[in-house]
Amino acid sequence: MSAYLTKRISYMLIILLAASLLIFCLYALTPGDFISNNIKLSPERKAELREIYGFNKPLLERYGIWMKNAFHGDFGYSLAQQKPVLTLFNEYIWNSFLLAVVSTFLTWVIAVIIGVVSAYKQYSWFDTLVMVLIFAAMSLPSFFIGLFLIKLCAVDLKWLPPGGMLTTGSNATGWAYVKEVIHHMTLPVVVMTLLGVGSLTRYFRSNMIDVIKQDYIRTARAKGLKENKVLFRHALRNALLPAITLVGFELPSLFGGSLIIEKIFNWPGIGQLYIQSFGLRDYPLLMGFTMLLAVLTVIGTLLSDILYHIADPRVRLH
Numbered sequence: 001m002s003a004y005l006t007k008r009i010s011y012m013l014i015i016l017l018a019a020s021l022l023i024f025c026l027y028a029l030t031p032g033d034f035i036s037n038n039i040k041l042s043p044e045r046k047a048e049l050r051e052i053y054g055f056n057k058p059l060l061e062r063y064g065i066w067m068k069n070a071f072h073g074d075f076g077y078s079l080a081q082q083k084p085v086l087t088l089f090n091e092y093i094w095n096s097f098l099l100a101v102v103s104t105f106l107t108w109v110i111a112v113i114i115g116v117v118s119a120y121k122q123y124s125w126f127d128t129l130v131m132v133l134i135f136a137a138m139s140l141p142s143f144f145i146g147l148f149l150i151k152l153c154a155v156d157l158k159w160l161p162p163g164g165m166l167t168t169g170s171n172a173t174g175w176a177y178v179k180e181v182i183h184h185m186t187l188p189v190v191v192m193t194l195l196g197v198g199s200l201t202r203y204f205r206s207n208m209i210d211v212i213k214q215d216y217i218r219t220a221r222a223k224g225l226k227e228n229k230v231l232f233r234h235a236l237r238n239a240l241l242p243a244i245t246l247v248g249f250e251l252p253s254l255f256g257g258s259l260i261i262e263k264i265f266n267w268p269g270i271g272q273l274y275i276q277s278f279g280l281r282d283y284p285l286l287m288g289f290t291m292l293l294a295v296l297t298v299i300g301t302l303l304s305d306i307l308y309h310i311a312d313p314r315v316r317l318h
Helices: 002-028 043-052 059-071 085-120 125-139 142-156 174-212 215-222 227-239 244-256 259-264 270-280 283-311
Strands: none
Touching: 002 059, 002 283, 085 125, 085 174, 085 227, 085 244, 085 259, 085 270, 085 283, 125 174, 142 174, 142 259, 174 227, 174 259, 215 227, 244 270, 244 283, 259 270, 270 283
């Protein structure tokens, strides 16, 4: 295991180094930046700021400075927000993390339950209804579902707030603050769960159908085991093994936020901040966020491989 981890970490560092160069060059070579597009600044002030922030230096020299600072935990300074990039991450990323964790948990629980029952009752009316609803949910764009639920639940029925994380002017603390946040996050969590549960349910359903047909499932039933025990202890355990590889891809989404959902519901998360930064050409923030996603992706891939080995020791790590 130690030799495998050493080799994988070496590969990860090489991949991240190549990704950092690609990310930096992509944003650095994009025409326009926050200083150039700021009509409030005079040409002299623009030239002064470009000199202060080193935008006039050669590309590779700028990349070297950026990487050197990144190794010391400094991903630059957001010109639009007038704050360090890491400070902005700390302010916004945990709001996105809250939405992602709750919606991911609900997505997996619902997908596992529906997928198991649908596979067990294959070609029944329940299975047919599930497949129709799954394809319907997957075919509708996220902004349509979000706006429809805002119209229905917030505007017409007035059950839930249309957006934001807290009521305007709220000074709630303690449990009152928690209840208010839960009240505001209900709609975006519902939308994110609906969007994710469709494909994951199909995945579990197909895995369960394959596992149920195996000989050891027939043997378990022949021994007189209860059907619930056969399904959830024997079949589901093996059907979940391929899904472990999906865990690694969940890590970037936990911290990356949902760009469209956060914008629709005005949720103060990293996704909405990322969209705003695009419009303002705030490249230091964009580079730092993209690099963060790259780091989380390679870490998530490593975790999924290790978890798969733990769950199934027959799989060898090379």
